[in-house]
Structures are given as C-alpha cells and as structure tokens.
Amino acid sequence: MSEVIDELVVREYEFGFHSDIETERLRKGLDEDVVRAISARNDEPEWLLEWRLGALAHLRTMDEPRWSNVEFPPIDYQDMHYWAAPRPKGPAPASLDEVDPEIRATFDKLGIPLAEQERLSGVAVDAILDSVSVATTFKARLAEAGVVFCSFSEAVREHPDLVRRYLGSVVPPRDNFFAALNSAVFSDGSFCFVPAGVVCPMELSTYFRINAENTGQFERTLIIAEEGAKVSYLEGCTAPMRDENQLHAAVVELVALDDASIKYSTVQNWYPGDAEGRGGIYNFVTKRGRAGARAHISWTQVETGSAITWKYPSVILQGDDSVGEFYSVAVTTNRQQADTGTKMIHIGRNTSSTIISKGISAGRAQNTYRGLVKVLRSAEGARNHTQCDSLLIGSECGAHTFPYIEVKNDGAQVEHEASTSRVDEDQLFYCRQRGLSEEDATSMIVNGFCREVFDELPLEYAVEVQALMRLSLEGAVG
C-alpha cells in the first residue's frame, strides 16, 4: 500500500490550455506611469487615480511579508505586466452574441458556456479574462430586482458614488503589502450591490481566467448588501500551464449592513505548477467582510489550485449579534504550498463565529492552517467554535496548524478542536473489498472528510466540486 502511495504520478491539470486571443498589454514594470495608464484605460475619475497613486506611494514604504509558512524565490515586481486584455475587435459588445467567438470558446472549454449559462442554469456570471471583464450575464433580470451586478470598471462609470463610498472601507489600501499593490494596479473585477430588503433572485458568480503570460492578475471585488439584503456569490478561477510563476493578488471586500446576509463561495483551481514545482500561480489574496448588527457573513472556500495559496478570508463582527463563518477545504499535492485560514474579529456584543477548516495534503505538499480569533473587550457574550482537521496522504507531506486566540472579554466562549489523521488503510481496504478502485476509495474518503464544508456550497456547484477534488487527487494515490 505505502509504496503505491509513494509512487506519485504527475497530476494533470485539466484547464492548462492557452487561448490564442490577441492581447494588449502595458509594458512591464510598476511605477506611476503604469498606474496612470491603467486608470486612463478604464476612464476613471480623478479621485480614483489619486486613490491608486496614494496606494502606490504607500506600497513603496512597505516590504513584502515573509511570515507565512511558505517558501518561494524573490518576486521581481518590475519584471511583470500589470495590465493585459483581449484586444477589442471593434466596439464593446452590446450583448453576448457579440462577444469575440474565441473568448466564448475559451469559456466554453472551461465549462462556462456564457450563452447557455444565461439561458439555462439561472446563475448570473461575470467572466473576467486577464485584466478585464468580457461578459456579464443576466443583467436585465437582476436590474428588475434592483440588483447591480457588473464589472468593477463599469461600476466606476455607472455607480461612482457607491464605489467611492465603499471601496477600501473594509480592506484599506494600506492594510498590507498585497492589498496596497492591488489598490495601485487593480484592473477590473466584479461589483455587486443589493439594495435594502432585497433578496437577490439568483446565484451570482464570477469566473476568473488568466490567459496572457508574464502577467499578474489584480482584480477587485466589492459586494454590498444593504440593510436586510441577501446575496450568494461564487467565484471560480483557472489559468494556463506555464513554466513561470504568475502573481495573483486580489482584494475582496464584503459590506453587510444591519440584518444583511452575504454568502461568498470560492472554488480556486489556478494552475498549481507541475510535479516538480515548476510554474503555477502565487495566489496572495486579501478577503474581508464587515458585518453590521445581526448581519451574517459566510465564507466557503475550496482551494485546490495555485503553487502557493496565501489567504485569510476574515470577518469583522462589528454589529451586535452578527455572525461570521469560515468553511474551508484546502488541497495540496505535489509541491503545492498553502497557508490559509481566517480572522474573526469580535467587536459587537453576542457576536458568534464558526471556523471549520479541512486541510488535505499529499505528495510533498505543505498545508498550513493559520487562524486568528480576536475578542475585543466590547464583545460581551462572544462565542467561537473552531475545528481544524488535517488529512495526510502519503509520508512526505506536512500539515501544520497555527491558531491564534486573543480574548479581552472574560465572558467569551472560545473553543478550538484540531485533529490530524491519515487516509486509513482499513478504510481503503474496506472500500476496495466492496469493489471500489483505490482511487475511487480515496476520493470517497476525502470527500467524506470534507463533507461539512461541501454542504455549505451552493447546490449548483456541489457535484462540480466533488469532481474537482477527484481530479486534484488523481495521481496522489495509485
């Protein structure tokens, strides 16, 4: 058995193709001119340019953080492109039918047929290729409900007041190195606004695709749910297979006003690099939500891709009785590294948070859970429950858990449970005796291990995610 596990086969990345789409790029390098050029491309107002330049000025005073439990060679921030886009073949498409067929074919290949998505599945999609949004579906139907769902650049043009009011209100440009970088050079992203009392009539999703080479992707997502509003949002990500590492430094801000509810799900499958650790995406992302009174913010993430995943979707539980949740599955195989977890900051009274993290490690991968539960003096009656489970496949991988707990209020209840286990030989033999192949058996056991997290995903994606998990672990056994 063990020698079978050790015999690692190269994991094939299904989405590794590159599309031959004519691409426009800004020259390599990061400076004021590049920031000005990005801003000009998007026809941005002066205040936003100033905001970007402020972030860039601050970035220059900061050092790239190195405290995470991951290793990578120095990144030359001057040796990459900060903006790339499919070259427009005429005026902007007025409808999906006018979207460049090659771009549509790209998304078809990824299983995101934009046109069918619009007609059949009832999920609104914003498709982002490299730095720009290429299509958003279902806009009209959403508009009837008062929901705004569009690309970030469009929101800047059409809803500048909302953008100005909330941009950087949860993740300020000076928050951290990568947030400052993103604030200076972000190109596009998704914007969603659900007005007070409105329950968004369908699942929203954004599909991110990196296509161009030597290009970083820096998108910005801003979701605002006004008082009593409710929305569920899912993002998916893939990239071509390339030998060099590509940087993805996104910022996601969620604003849930009083009594609002935001459910944010991520299925991250960026290119993980090959079996020897060549290539792959560096996924350095800042995600945070701010919850008003009785508001509910729930992060669910399934992280299977990227050479390095470094992210901590967090909730600031500002309002009394607000609820924060973090459900995470992080899979690392071959040479992948993940340092991921969450921060739950309890400020309001009777705030509660739940953290369920499932880390799966195979090959020579390293998987780290890092989480902070912080209860301020004001957070009378705060409660947290944290459960961190790690599953190891094979003998050369690692699982690490770094829980940080800071409690300033005596009345708070904070629970932390952690476990580390291996895919059990007895379980495998039991499944195989019932006729399951070793790979099916492993996939079934791993899916069972992740059940509590998968149950939180929107139904539309549950099956897809199980298939993705299977694919991710292919070659990790047998």
Next chain:
Amino acid sequence: MLSIHDLTATAGETRILDGVDLDVPAGEVHVVMGPNGAGKSTLANVIAGRDGYEVTGTATLDGVDLLGLTPEERAVRGLFLAFQYPVEIPGVGNAAFLRTALNAHRAARGEPEVAAVDFLGLAREHMARLDIDPAFLSRAVNEGFSGGEKKRNEILQMSLLEPRLAVLDETDSGLDLDALRIVAAGIERLRTPERAMVVITHYPRLLDLVRPDRVHVLAAGRIVTSGGPELVATIEAEGFAPLVGSAVG
C-alpha cells in the same frame, strides 16, 4: 467454487497460515472454527487480498486465481468479506457508499449503473427483508453505529451485492441474541444453490441458527479436523483442545 491449496501467509517473521487446504462447493455453507490466534481472520484477509502478508499456495474462485488480483478485482468477481470490525467512514453516506459499490459490481459485469432513485427502492426492499431500519441509509457508513448495527450493515451489503462467495469473519461476535437472529436469518436467506459461504466463528452459538454443511477446525495455521455439523457438538462438549492437540503439540 472456492478451492484453497497449501496456502501460507507470513507477516514479518511470523507464519500465520501454514498450509491451508479448503474446498467449498457452490451451494454449501462451511464453518471455520478454532481457538484464538489460529489464523481465522488472516485466512479471511488473505482470501480478500489485504496487504501486509507474504502469501504462497493457491486460492481460486470458479477456477480464477484470486491471489494475483487486487482486492477490488476479487470483489467484483463475486467475493464478499463481512468484516469482523466494519470500518467507519465519516461523512460518506451509507446510501452513496452502497450504490457506488453496487455500480462497481455492475460495471464489471457490463451492466448499466443503477440510478439513485432506483437504488433507494432496491435498498429499501433488502432492508425490509432483513428487518433493518431504513434510517441506516441516511447515516454515514458505520459512523456511530452500535456493534450490532455494524454487523447488520454488513449483511445488508452482502444482500445487495449478491456475491458468489461470502466470507463472514466472526460476524456473530459481540451480538446480542436479537442481532444474532437477524444476522443468522440474513445468512439463511442468502443461502442459494449458486452461492457458497465460509462462516468464521469462535462461538458455536451461531450454529444453533445456521446449519452448516461442513465444519473445519483451524489451529496453528492449518485445518486440523473437518467433519459434518455433528463436529460442533463435540467442540461444545470438549473444547478445541482434544482436536488441536496434535497441531499445537
């Protein structure tokens, strides 16, 4: 049906099976008894293909060499092992597990998969016949099951998968009388002219409920005595000692 010849199994330095010969024709139920440490569970594990043993000799099912096959290949050719200690698989629904297992068997026979809806109907039928609570299906595989529930779940799986050869490894151990009756009834119900069964047990009490065609006594890794059902009475009266004396001698 099952034909075992000169089977040995060694784990590390220890020889656990030391030349087992056993023939079980179709339609018969054979019982293998023996003292603790005789190698009964090892015999079951080696037939099913568990890792961790160095194995010599032959074991064939319907003329097919079992020892060259993976555990799953043996399973889909009709070999079923009811485990002494059924394993818990947290988060995996019993229904999904059983359906996946059934479909693996069907795929090997070139039959189409059973859809989820049809499977539920089929499973409920089997459960009703075996007097098993339908709530079994919505629970995770063996998770939080009592000892008796786990064993009943094994019988349910056996019933659904309809094996050619079923090996029951101390399925009766740790059961109260009610559970024992359900297990015994399951065995009796699955007794058909096409199917063979090997019932491994430490206790004669199961044999009040299941009537074997042949009884074998395994001691120190060998079959030391074989006989008809009357052998059970001898064991009950005198224990294993007189029968195994020469083997452990």
